Amino acid sequence: MDLAPEVVDLIRRTADTFPWGPARRRYMADSVTTLHLGQRQAYLLFGWGRDTLRKALHERRTGLTCQDATHCRGRKPIEFHLTRLLDDITDLVKDHVQTDPTFRTTRLYCRLTAPEVRRQLISHKGYTDEQLPSLQTITTKLNALGYRLGKVRKCLPQKSPADRRHLRRAEAST
Secondary structure, three states, X not given: OOOOHHHHHHHHHHHHHOOOOHHHHHHHHHHHHHOOXXXXXXXXXXXXXXHHHHHHHHHHHHOOOOOOOHXXXXXXOHHHHOOOHHHHHHHHHHHHEEEOOOOOOOOEEEOOOHHHHHHHHHHHHOOOOOOOOOHHHHXXXXXXXXXXXXXXXXXXXXXXXXXXXXXXXXXXXX
């Protein structure tokens, strides 16, 4: 069936206004059945995927809407591949943890850097360089475990006024 280019363009633009999912597939199935087109013809005319058209026509024929498994897509977290990684990181870091010296927060500060944690995972826990994730991922996992990377400023004793006078004289003489 030959359609005017304006009609083909109108059908394409209308399909693009729908978000992906059941509503778009419903429109596609309605267009294909109304125009008495096959999947291959609709693919050639409108550029719609044949698998999507097949699913759309199946939904129209049965009256059931297929659920999209979008939650199953994407990359799995590193803990899925290396199940002991978080336990091993916690085991390495627990000896190098300090609390906030002012005790105003419950944050834990780690004196180890992410590259050092990575080196210790390789040397002490038997991981290989290829197995371990990037430094950014290790930093993210340390933050997720509640450790903040950074130097902790120690509580310094208050200087007496006599010490301050001595410092001022030293600065003035230079």
